[in-house]
Amino acid sequence: MIEILSVTGPASVQDLGRFDQYRFGVGTSGAMDDVALRAGNILLGNDENAAGIEIPMLPFKLRFGRDMAFALTGADVEAEIAGRVIPPWWRSHVGTGDILTVKTMPRGARLYLTVGGGIDVPMVLGSRSTQFRGEFGGWHGRPLQPGDVLPCAASSATIGELGIEPAGTTLARPNAAADETIVRVVIAGEYDGFDAATQTLFWSSSWKITPQSNRYGYRLQGPAVKPKAPIEKRSHGIVPGVIQIPPNGQPIIQMRDAQTSGGYPKIATVIRADLWRVGQARLGGKLRFEQTAYTDALAAEAEMSAYLERLRTNVRLVEETRTCR
Amino acid sequence: MPIELTDIARLAQILERSGVDTIEIEEPGQSLKLVVDTDPRMAASPTLIVPDADHSVIAKADIAGHFLAAHPWRDQPFVVPGQRIEAGEIVGLVKIGLLYSPIVAPAAGTVDAVIVEPGATVGYATPIVRIRPIN
Numbered sequence: 343m344i345e346i347l348s349v350t351g352p353a354s355v356q357d358l359g360r361f362d363q364y365r366f367g368v369g370t371s372g373a374m375d376d377v378a379l380r381a382g383n384i385l386l387g388n389d390e391n392a393a394g395i396e397i398p399m400l401p402f403k404l405r406f407g408r409d410m411a412f413a414l415t416g417a418d419v420e421a422e423i424a425g426r427v428i429p430p431w432w433r434s435h436v437g438t439g440d441i442l443t444v445k446t447m448p449r450g451a452r453l454y455l456t457v458g459g460g461i462d463v464p465m466v467l468g469s470r471s472t473q474f475r476g477e478f479g480g481w482h483g484r485p486l487q488p489g490d491v492l493p494c495a496a497s498s499a500t501i502g503e504l505g506i507e508p509a510g511t512t513l514a515r516p517n518a519a520a521d522e523t524i525v526r527v528v529i530a531g532e533y534d535g536f537d538a539a540t541q542t543l544f545w546s547s548s549w550k551i552t553p554q555s556n557r558y559g560y561r562l563q564g565p566a567v568k569p570k571a572p573i574e575k576r577s578h579g580i581v582p583g584v585i586q587i588p589p590n591g592q593p594i595i596q597m598r599d600a601q602t603s604g605g606y607p608k609i610a611t612v613i614r615a616d617l618w619r620v621g622q623a624r625l626g627g628k629l630r631f632e633q634t635a636y637t638d639a640l641a642a643e644a645e646m647s648a649y650l651e652r653l654r655t656n657v658r659l660v661e662e663t664r665t666c667r
Numbered sequence: 668m669p670i671e672l673t674d675i676a677r678l679a680q681i682l683e684r685s686g687v688d689t690i691e692i693e694e695p696g697q698s699l700k701l702v703v704d705t706d707p708r709m710a711a712s713p714t715l716i717v718p719d720a721d722h723s724v725i726a727k728a729d730i731a732g733h734f735l736a737a738h739p740w741r742d743q744p745f746v747v748p749g750q751r752i753e754a755g756e757i758v759g760l761v762k763i764g765l766l767y768s769p770i771v772a773p774a775a776g777t778v779d780a781v782i783v784e785p786g787a788t789v790g791y792a793t794p795i796v797r798i799r800p801i802n
Contacts, residue, residue, distance in 0.1 A: 426755075426756070427757075429738045429741075429757065429760075430738060431767075449740065503757075503769045503771075504766060504767070504768060504769070505738070505767030505768075505769070506767065507739070507762075507766075508739075508740065512765060649765070652764060655673075655764075656673060656763070656764040656765050659673055659676065659677055659764070660730065660763065660768065662680065663676065664729075
């Protein structure tokens with residue numbers, strides 16, 4: 343088990359998400375950076391859907407209640423365990439009572455803490471993810487608080503320290519400026535409701551991520567993007583990644599805790615292979631949209647899968663090599 | 668398909684395990700020959716020889732790959748000469764495929780020298796960092 347000692351902002355238990363309840367209006371939830379969660383679980387030899395803790399703000403501190411392996415992936419952080427510095431995207435082991443302290447986050451927006459065997463909260467509607475909107479799943483359906491003691495599944499493996507190349511390094515995008523995240527999008531249903539000049543404005547603008555951005559959605563700020571004539575649609579199904587244009591012309595990217603339906607016109611949708619990049623984009627930072635064809639979106643997804651597959655193979659290889667000695 | 672360092676490591680391991688001492692692979696544009704040396708005198712470090720004159724202790728690589736003095740997300744190397752370190756502290760990384768395997772200090776002391784250039788290929792037991800232990 344692990345005990346939360348101090349937490350800033352809405353940290354929560356998340357797995358990959360809740361995917362079978364959408365038709366009942368239950369959103370997916372799940373890790374905002376699913377690549378990082380998978381990578382942590384691969385490092386630990388866990389099921390890739392094992393639940394971890396998503397930490398969006400620092401400082402954060404917890405105590406391990408027994409010997410166990412853990413991994414930190416996602417955002418770059420300054421982390422220490424029992425006085426030892428933990429490099430980024432790293433797995434390590436701890437003894438009973440060891441305290442993990444995470445102080446600052448120089449890069450990225452969400453840190454993932456995974457543990458050997460996973461955080462063992464009950465499955466609710468097929469997932470361990472916290473559903474903020476419905477207040478269920480995860481740890482009592484709410485953000486973590488100091489004093490919370492989370493159960494961890496038993497893990498047999500004793501493993502040595504090991505790091506992996508961060509997804510952002512392997513899957514780096516060309517022309518990315520330090521403070522700007524470029525995400526690939528495919529155009530959506532109401533794109534043609536915007537005139538050519540407005541469409542160009544949408545593509546060429548550098549969108550500021552406002553403080554009103556969270557697991558529900560990212561509210562962006564920039565020049566007003568408005569349709570030729572007001573578009574009013576009945577509420578219809580939407581998915582995480584959809585970029586809506588409300589009447590004020592300021593885009594909203596729907597994220598993991600978004601509603602399952604909405605009526606605002608949709609100009610584009612972030613491709614699945616880049617949704618984690620949005621999840622790691624910082625408040626106050628900039629986003630730019632790059633139009634992508636459907637086939638290129640599939641290719642990007644294949645590239646992401648290839649990265650994860652290489653991780654699996656490489657970790658297996660090193661484990662075998664170390665066991666040999 | 669290019670032959671990766673990870674493939675070579677894996678092949679070497681399979682050879683060693685199965686008692687085969689040589690393998691040769693030829694493909695258009697590339698060829699690879701691996702010979703397993705079973706002579707125990709040759710089994711140790713294939714690369715640098717480190718003077719053993721003083722009482723230095725050596726942090727060694729425990730896997731084959733490329734030496735990294737700093738994590739790719741960090742400007743500063745793990746250690747610099749003169750730095751005080753604790754036993755078990757990470758002094759560098761070996762990059763193998765997408766993995767970073769730590770090189771750790773076997774004893775507490777002061778870093779005397781980082782012997783290997785960043786990016787250099789290292790093997791099992793290659794000396795990486797010389798440490799003057801604290802008695």
